[in-house]
Amino acid sequence: MNICSTSQFLCSLKYPQSRLRTLHNIICYPETFLCNKHIAVLEGSLDGDEYLFYAPITIKGTDMVREAVTCAKETNFCDISIVEDEILYSGIGTGSCSLVMDPMLQGIRLNEAIYTLSKSNLISGLEEFKSRLKQLDISHSNINLNNILVDSNYHWHSICNYNLHYGFGGDDEGFMAIERSINSLGIPDEPTAKSLEQLRLHSITTDGEGNIIYPIVESCRRFTSRNGVGFKDRNDNVIIADEYLWATDFSSNRAVVQLKNSKMGIIDRKGRYIIQPLYSSVVYNPTDGISVVHNGELQARFNYLGEQIEEWHK
Numbered sequence: 001m002n003i004c005s006t007s008q009f010l011c012s013l014k015y016p017q018s019r020l021r022t023l024h025n026i027i028c029y030p031e032t033f034l035c036n037k038h039i040a041v042l043e044g045s046l047d048g049d050e051y052l053f054y055a056p057i058t059i060k061g062t063d064m065v066r067e068a069v070t071c072a073k074e075t076n077f078c079d080i081s082i083v084e085d086e087i088l089y090s091g092i093g094t095g096s097c098s099l100v101m102d103p104m105l106q107g108i109r110l111n112e113a114i115y116t117l118s119k120s121n122l123i124s125g126l127e128e129f130k131s132r133l134k135q136l137d138i139s140h141s142n143i144n145l146n147n148i149l150v151d152s153n154y155h156w157h158s159i160c161n162y163n164l165h166y167g168f169g170g171d172d173e174g175f176m177a178i179e180r181s182i183n184s185l186g187i188p189d190e191p192t193a194k195s196l197e198q199l200r201l202h203s204i205t206t207d208g209e210g211n212i213i214y215p216i217v218e219s220c221r222r223f224t225s226r227n228g229v230g231f232k233d234r235n236d237n238v239i240i241a242d243e244y245l246w247a248t249d250f251s252s253n254r255a256v257v258q259l260k261n262s263k264m265g266i267i268d269r270k271g272r273y274i275i276q277p278l279y280s281s282v283v284y285n286p287t288d289g290i291s292v293v294h295n296g297e298l299q300a301r302f303n304y305l306g307e308q309i310e311e312w313h314k
Contacts, residue, residue, distance in 0.1 A: 001056060001062040001065065001066065001082070001084070001097070001098045002062075002085075002095060002096060002097045002098070003055075003056050003057055003058060003059065003061065003062060003097060004055050004056075004087055004089055005057065006035055006040045006057060008055075008087065008089040009040045009042070009055040009057070009087065009097075010030065010033060010040075010042070011089075012087040012088065012089065012099075013026055013028035013042055013044060013053060014030065015292075016028075017281075017283065017292055017294070017299065018088075019087065019088055019089070020086055020088065020099070021085060021086050021087075021088055021096070022083070022086065023046060023083065023086060023099070024281065024283070025046060025047055025281065025283060026044055026045070026046050026053070026283075027045045027046075027248070027251075027256075027283060027284060027285065027286075028042050028043070028053070028285075029042070029043045029044055029286070029287070030042070030287050035057070037058065037060075038057060038061030038064060039061050039065070039162050039163075040054065040055045040057050041054050041160065041162075043104075045248060045249075046101075047246065048222075048246060048247060048248050049103065050103070050104040051101050051102060051103055051104060052101075052102040052104060052159055052160060053099060053101060053102075054099075054101075054162050055097055055098070055099060055100065056097070056098075056100075061162075064162055064163050065098075065100050067164070067165050068080060068161055068162050068163060068164040068165065069082055069100070071138055071164045071165055071166055072161060075136045075138055077132075077136060077161075077164065078103075078157075078158065078161050078164070079102075079103050080100065080101070080102045080103075080161045080162070081100070081101050082098050082099070082100055082101075083099045083101060084098050085097070085098060086098060086099035087099050102160070102161050102162070104149065104159055105149055105151065105157045106149075106202075106214060106215050107149035107150050107151040107152070107157065107202065107203055108149065108150050108198070108199065108202045108203070109145070109146060109148070109149060109150075110145045110146070110147075110148035110149070110150055110156070110178070111145035112202075113150040113199075114145070114181060114182060114185060114187065115185070116194065116195040116198040116199065117150065117154065117187075117195050117199065118187065118188055118189060118195065119182060119188065119189050120189050120190065121154045122154075122187065123182065124154065125150060125154045125156045126156065126175065126178060126179065126182075128155065128156065129148075129155075129158075130171075130175055133168055133171065136168075137166060137167065137168050138164060138165065138167070138168060139164070139166075139167055139168060139169060139170025139171050140158050140161065140163070140164055140170070140171050140174075141163040141164070141165065141170040141171065142160050142162075142174070143158070143171040143174030143175060143178070144174055144177065144178070145178060145181065147159050148178075150199075151204075152199055152203030152204065201215065201216040201221070201234060202216065203215060209225070210225075211223050211224065211225040211242075212224045213232060213236065214249070216234055217249040217250055218249075218250040218251070218253065218269065219233065219234060219269070220232070220233065220239065220240075220249070220250050221233070221234070221236070222247060222248075222249055223242065224242070228242045228243055228244050228245060228260065229242055229244040229246060229247045229257075230242030230243065230244065230247075231247075231250075231255075231269075231271075239269075240267070241271075243260075244258060244259060244260075245259060245260045245262070246258040248284075251284070251286035252286045252289065252304075253269055254266050254267075254268060254274060254284055254286065254304070255267055255268075256282050256283075256284050257277065258277075259277045262280075263277045263278055263280070264277060264279050264280070264281060264282040265277030265278065265279065266282060266291060266306065273306075274304075274305070274306035275291060275293065275302055275306045278295075279293050279294060279295050280294050280295060280296060281293070281294035282294075289303060289304030290302070290303060290304075290309075293308075295312060297314055298312040298313060299312070299313065299314070300312045300313065
């Protein structure tokens with residue numbers, strides 16, 4: 001596993017069509033970029049699923065990631081994985097670097113959950129999660145309020161799993177800090193109607209028809225049914241019909257959609273096409289509103305309003 005620089009990592013995820021070997025549909029969120037001494041981290045999505053993407057920037061970082069992936073696989077703790085030689089970079093030291101993918105299960109981040117859930121739910125989640133680490137004899141080594149997701153059943157799931165390793169006990173300080181936060185906020189012992197509603201809106205749920213409904217984003221909840229993918233409002237009313245083969249969540253009032261004939265386009269929250277579904281691939285960047293659109297072997301950029309801003313080219 002080779003290393004890359006932070007700029008090479010950022011550039012590869014911002015321009016996946018030319019800087020990644022195979023994962024050309026990645027959408028990254030540059031404002032989420034984090035970096036420590038050894039690992040660069042960025043949130044993003046791939047084919048509608050949310051991920052944390054990592055790249056090692058030091059030799060020690062490669063060792064950390066290798067150990068984390070091995071530990072996760074052997075214990076079935078999480079699904080972190082390595083895509084070998086995925087990042088392509090040029091310039092001084094032309095070459096490639098592996099990309100690490102860590103799926104983000106749906107739920108509320110703990111730094112939000114402590115303001116909406118009951119104290120009893122939070123403490124039971126903490127103890128259950130700690131017990132699981134102890135049973136598996138592993139440490140996450142980066143436990144804090146930002147690196148835990150709480151699902152609709154109050155179970156805790158860690159993110160930023162790049163320093164996972166064998167040997168329980170590496171998270172004692174993190175757990176104590178979380179417990180101090182819970183105890184200091186005067187959180188009620190039992191859940192309130194408001195907290196239960198917030199948890200419902202931010203978790204994966206199902207309805208009476210067996211449809212899967214995803215967490216609310218920009219007032220819309222993406223759902224999947226036997227027919228396809230559509231969107232509901234916060235009260236579970238259908239606002240965009242389930243006519244799509246695939247769709248992303250909304251970001252800055254834009255969602256990439258794919259029809260059942262495999263053609264792709266972009267819609268707004270009223271279901272209006274901003275970019276008509278005529279193309280083989282559409283990659284939307286919410287940071288600058290630019291979409292890279294592929295029409296067979298040709299590509300062109302479109303702006304936030306759906307206007308083509310350059311000629312088609314290879």
